[in-house]
Amino acid sequence: MNNQQLETQDSTRRTFAIISHPDAGKTTITEHLLLFGGVVRQAGTVKARKTGNFAKSDWMEIEQKRGISVTSSVMQFDYAGKRINILDTPGHADFSEDTYRTLMAVDSAVMVIDSAKGIEPQTKKLFQICKMRGIPIFTFMNKLDRDGRDPMDLVDELESVLGIQAYPMNWPIGMGKTLTGIFDRYNHRVELYKHGDESQMVKLDDNNNPINDDQLAEDDQFQDTKDSVELLDMAGNKFDEDKIATGDLTPVFFGSALVNFGVKTFFDAYLKYAPAPSPHKTEEGNLINPDASEFSGFVFKIQANMNPNHRDRIAFVRICSGEFEKGMDVNLYRTQKKLRLSNVTEFMANTRENVKTAVAGDIIGLYDTGNFQIGDTIYTGKQPVEFEKLPQFTPELFVRVSAKNVMKQKSFHKGIDQLVQEGAVQLYTSYTTNDYILGAVGQLQFEVFQFRMKNEYNSEVNMEPMGHKIARWIDPDQLDEKMSSSRNILVKDRHNQPLFLFENQFAMRWFKDKYPDVTLTAKL
Numbered sequence: 001m002n003n004q005q006l007e008t009q010d011s012t013r014r015t016f017a018i019i020s021h022p023d024a025g026k027t028t029i030t031e032h033l034l035l036f037g038g039v040v041r042q043a044g045t046v047k048a049r050k051t052g053n054f055a056k057s058d059w060m061e062i063e064q065k066r067g068i069s070v071t072s073s074v075m076q077f078d079y080a081g082k083r084i085n086i087l088d089t090p091g092h093a094d095f096s097e098d099t100y101r102t103l104m105a106v107d108s109a110v111m112v113i114d115s116a117k118g119i120e121p122q123t124k125k126l127f128q129i130c131k132m133r134g135i136p137i138f139t140f141m142n143k144l145d146r147d148g149r150d151p152m153d154l155v156d157e158l159e160s161v162l163g164i165q166a167y168p169m170n171w172p173i174g175m176g177k178t179l180t181g182i183f184d185r186y187n188h189r190v191e192l193y194k195h196g197d198e199s200q201m202v203k204l205d206d207n208n209n210p211i212n213d214d215q216l217a218e219d220d221q222f223q224d225t226k227d228s229v230e231l232l233d234m235a236g237n238k239f240d241e242d243k244i245a246t247g248d249l250t251p252v253f254f255g256s257a258l259v260n261f262g263v264k265t266f267f268d269a270y271l272k273y274a275p276a277p278s279p280h281k282t283e284e285g286n287l288i289n290p291d292a293s294e295f296s297g298f299v300f301k302i303q304a305n306m307n308p309n310h311r312d313r314i315a316f317v318r319i320c321s322g323e324f325e326k327g328m329d330v331n332l333y334r335t336q337k338k339l340r341l342s343n344v345t346e347f348m349a350n351t352r353e354n355v356k357t358a359v360a361g362d363i364i365g366l367y368d369t370g371n372f373q374i375g376d377t378i379y380t381g382k383q384p385v386e387f388e389k390l391p392q393f394t395p396e397l398f399v400r401v402s403a404k405n406v407m408k409q410k411s412f413h414k415g416i417d418q419l420v421q422e423g424a425v426q427l428y429t430s431y432t433t434n435d436y437i438l439g440a441v442g443q444l445q446f447e448v449f450q451f452r453m454k455n456e457y458n459s460e461v462n463m464e465p466m467g468h469k470i471a472r473w474i475d476p477d478q479l480d481e482k483m484s485s486s487r488n489i490l491v492k493d494r495h496n497q498p499l500f501l502f503e504n505q506f507a508m509r510w511f512k513d514k515y516p517d518v519t520l521t522a523k524l
């Protein structure tokens with residue numbers, strides 16, 4: 001492809017993740033999007049996979065038990081002239097650093113909120129990562145078919161809890177049993193709610209009155225909604241495309257994923273404002289344009305195959321520029337070695353097809369026998385490229401780890417070294433006892449670690465849970481080892497930087513009171 005063709009291809013890509021707290025409705029929405037794209041014919045397919053009733057892949061134990069699979073990590077389909085890449089962000093017990101890192105590979109995010117619950121902890125955590133990246137965030141207030149909280153409250157909460165301005169694109173008319181429809185400010189129409197049916201649109205005149213629908217015009221709920229909308233028009237935030245692009249303002253859509261109400265309206269507007277792939281920053285501070293002719297990309301996730309008969313892993317690469325072609329040679333920046341990319345997977349939903357070409361915004365899965373680490377850059381051409389390092393995330397869960405068999409220290413250390421390098425878990429060493437402590441964002445990371453130590457390094461490990469801790473780094477110049485206690489354990493990370501693991505907020509506050517001049521910092 002020449003640059004012109006590349007540019008046309010890149011501009012059709014929309015690569016995003018859905019961020020939400022478990023049970024807010026992410027799976028249900030994803031399913032509808034796949035239906036729009038014509039990739040699944042029946043609602044329930046993604047769900048069935050999630051609960052393990054779908055055809056089992058050859059991935060084993062942990063994966064099957066938890067229903068994780070490579071095929072659902074990335075879903076690609078075509079819709080309305082765009083090629084959509086949805087990257088899954090696992091929740092529940094599968095929540096891990098991978099979930100965070102996936103957000104490094106998307107160009108925008110859809111935040112799904114249960115309108116009865118409002119903003120929940122996991123949504124908040126994921127939101128903060130998106131906010132840090134400054135990517136556009138679109139909000140879907142879900143479960144409108146149920147009685148939920150006051151819409152005004154929900155919108156206020158976005159501003160007060162998350163600190164993002166909100167612009168409601170539509171506004172509910174009733175809710176739960178009394179749901180009549182949504183007042184679509186953006187398209188200036190009312191979308192009537194008809195359970196199980198195609199929704200019906202009613203046009204509005206310049207005074208926001210329904211055209212040719214007396215029943216709606218006389219509906220008290222509609223009048224209430226009209227008042228709310230007029231209030232929003234006067235006193236609310238203005239629609240601002242630039243602020244959407246920088247993630248300072250989120251367009252808010254109400255709807256119900258379960259009954260497929262408002263989902264298409266949301267998605268169509270989303271596609272209008274969601275960005276195509278943008279330039280990516282290198283470690284040196286240069287920008288690599290998506291339509292640059294040389295290929296480049298970075299590894300944001302490595303998924304180990306849990307099946308001991310298949311030791312291979314899949315390295316997920318976000319393409320940042322150029323065009324991927326099967327069998328091409330690339331350079332791996334970290335080692336300066338050449339690699340041939342012949343064994344590759346793309347992610348058309350439902351099937352794993354061998355990919356032929358892919359461009360910026362697309363994700364490819366490379367079968368890996370140990371060449372890649374998380375954050376690696378690969379590129380073609382003479383000019384070396386290294387993309388900005390992926391951020392480190394502050395772990396919240398900790399375990400003490402040791403080898404079951406003291407005679408097998410060598411394989412224990414080798415395994416830990418490699419798995420830590422790969423980014424599977426974080427490793428800390430206690431100052432006083434030299435104990436190994438592992439930190440993770442989610443429990444699954446420990447389980448995967450234990451499993452892989454046994455299967456790949458023949459090393460059985462003991463893990464002694466230490467529970468939730470608050471990790472805070474301290475400036476080495478300010479450190480006095482006497483500051484540590486059982487309630488704030490002093491450890492060093494793998495770059496030998498000191499940090500405290502605080503038992504809880506109370507212990508941290510106590511510490512800050514005692515040492516007011518000491519600066520404590522969290523990573524992301």
Ligand code: GDP
Pocket residue numbers: 020021022023024025026027028029142143144145146255256257258259
């Ligand atoms: P996820 O954990 O975010 O992927 O959530 P799911 O999509 O699995 O949904 C969690 C539960 O909420 C399921 O029982 C869904 O059927 C239900 N659900 C999802 N969307 C809606 C909705 O719009 N209305 C109602 N009433 N239930 C919903």
